[in-house]
Amino acid sequence: MIGAAARLDEAGMIAEAAVSLLVRDGCAEGGPSQDGTVADRAARHDAARSGSVRSGSARRRCFRARDVRLRGLLAMLRGDERVQMFARAELGSVLDAERREDRELLSQFLACGGNKSLLAQRIHLSRPALYGRLARLERRLGVSLDDPESRTSLHVALLIAGVEER
Structure with missing residues (x-):
């Protein structure tokens, strides 16, 4: 259980890094996937509300752990x-x-x-x-x-x- 909780925490941190990429790239689309992708519907909602999403032309629909790269690693190490x-x-x-x-x-x-x-x-x-x-x-x-x-x-x-x- 402890190991599973730690992995869930790391997945949450990767999702946060992906959200920062979504906002930085002006994209707030997301969706679930079976292949390790990270999506965040709350980020889509927040970005849409703040006007940071270009209507209808999202560049990225989802992010994999390998997409977040250094930012993802740092998100996983946050708090250390x-x-x-x-x-x-x-x-x-x-x-x-x-x-x-x-x-x-x-x-x-x-x-x-x-x-x-x-x-x-x-x-x-x-x-x-x-x-x-x-x-x-x-x-x-x-x-x-x-x-x-x-x-x-x-x-x-x-x-x-x-x-x-x-």
Whole structure:
């Protein structure tokens, strides 16, 4: 019984990760399946109510556990103190509410794959001003944003923080 309950809990976490993909992709369709798919009718209802669903043109109807990938893994690990400690160690003060601007800058930087020119264009900021903000962010985080491993760790930490907020 305990093992079954743990598997049900993990399935619920995978469903939550799938819901985040549904909302992110603007899709809120779902349905049951025999092959390990995850569907959430409540997400469809919430997304429809919030207007985030494009009428009639859903891209994804359901999600399999393999579809949720890293987000699914992090959802399954949600609540694990070691995972939370990792995110806090990586992001430090960027997690504080008053540092929301730094967190958004970091998120945008990582979404651009570390491409500073592209980021400057996306956020409508001159490159010298952006470089200054990124330098301050690097000092605050204590890592180089040019290092691919640092960017990966920071990205995972941001995903963890996002999962923990839900």
